[in-house]
Amino acid sequence: MDYLRQLWRKTMIGFLNNLRRGTIWIILLSLLFVSISFVTTIKPAYRLSSSIITNWTSQIEGSVFIYLLGMENKQYMHATVPNNHEQLSWSDLLFELATNIRLNDIRSLLGREIPSFYAYDQKIIVAGEGTDYTDLPIESAPPLDVVLEQRDASLEEDQPNQEEKDKPDLENTTGDKQVVFLYSTHNRESFLPHLDGVKDPNQAFHAEVNITKVSERLEKSLEKKGIGTQVDHTDFMSILNQKDWEYWQSYDASQPIVEEALANNKHITYVFDLHRDSRRREDTTTTVKGKEYASLFFVIGSDYSNNSKNVALATELHEKLEEKYPGLSRGVTQQGGAGKNGVYNQDLSDNAILIEFGGVDNTMTELYRSADALAEVFSDYYWDAEAVQNQQ
Secondary structure, eight states, X not given: OHHHHHXXXXXXXXXXHHHHHHHHHHHHHHHHHHHHHHHHHSOGGGSOOHHHHHHHHTTSOHHHXXXXXXTTOHHHHHHHSOTTSOOOOHHHHHHHHHHOOOTTOTHHHHXXXXXXXXXXXXXXXXXXXXXXXXXXXXXXXXXXXXXXXOOOBOOOSOOTTHHHHTSOOOSSOOTTOEEEEEEOTTTTBXXXXXXXXXOOGGGOBOSSSSTHHHHHHHHHHHHHTTOEEEXXXXXXXXXXXXXXXXXXXHHHHHHHHHHHHHHHOTXXXXXXXXXXXOSOHHHHEEEEXXXXXXXXXXXXXXXXXXXXXXXXXXXXXXXXXXXXXXXXEEEEEEEOSTTSOSOTTGGGOTTEEEEEEOOTTOOHHHHHHHHHHHHHHHHHHHHHHHHHHHHO
């Protein structure tokens, strides 16, 4: 009898232990499913966004991911990594992940210790003449009320080549197809020479006399080359004000406009976001063939995947400008990380780039010259690309 009691007791204890373990597993699985449901149903604003992941992984060299894939697929490794490529150092990688300091980039150390040094945390893809990390484009972020403030402005100056621009040169034409889309996320960026009584660069903003005038000039110059162009005139600053957003949210305001343009016009192939640099005249002005031009700078975001085609387009335009207008382009830079948007709507198109036209001290005459030069160079690029595509 005692034996049966002990057997019964052991059986019940084993059953209860198994039941307890099973209950724990059921609870854990339930929590897992609840967590997944919560993460996938909450508002996007509260999710672990891709930008957070991008910022964390931006310090990791791209070759690291190739090596990780190569651990599972040796053929992929041999096909992707050149034979002379420097081998991955796991100790350096772990050090960078732990400290966020790159051993081959002293800026990653100094940037934490020197005020405002983060402004140099950019990558120069192609450096134009005289371009280095001390004169890369600056994107000011003033309070929105400063941007929206009313100021007196004037456009009393001669526009270059006015007689020529209305004479179309239509050896090639896109017909009624608009293949280029122009817009300005910071549409009220203006220029001190045209703002009456304004001397402070941080107040160089105006509702009408601003960077959008350059977009209009570029449109006319491209149309003269037979390239159909669409210009957006949305006042994104007013949208920010209506939605009670901050200036740094400008790209959240412009993104739907770009998406709508691409959705409504399947012919749009190139998307250019025109801006004005906040640097002064000595950095944003160049002389070509005895005439002063507003310098150009091509900016590519780094906080989105697969920007190689955007980089290639900007690089080729820079090189073509160097051939015809030496010194006009200051180069191509890549920006992202903390304090910057890092995408600039360029994830919407392989041919989307941000172009800085001049700075706060440039005149419309200089800006229009640069717009005409870019239109000339871009038309050469466009029609060459079309000829190649038609031959394929």
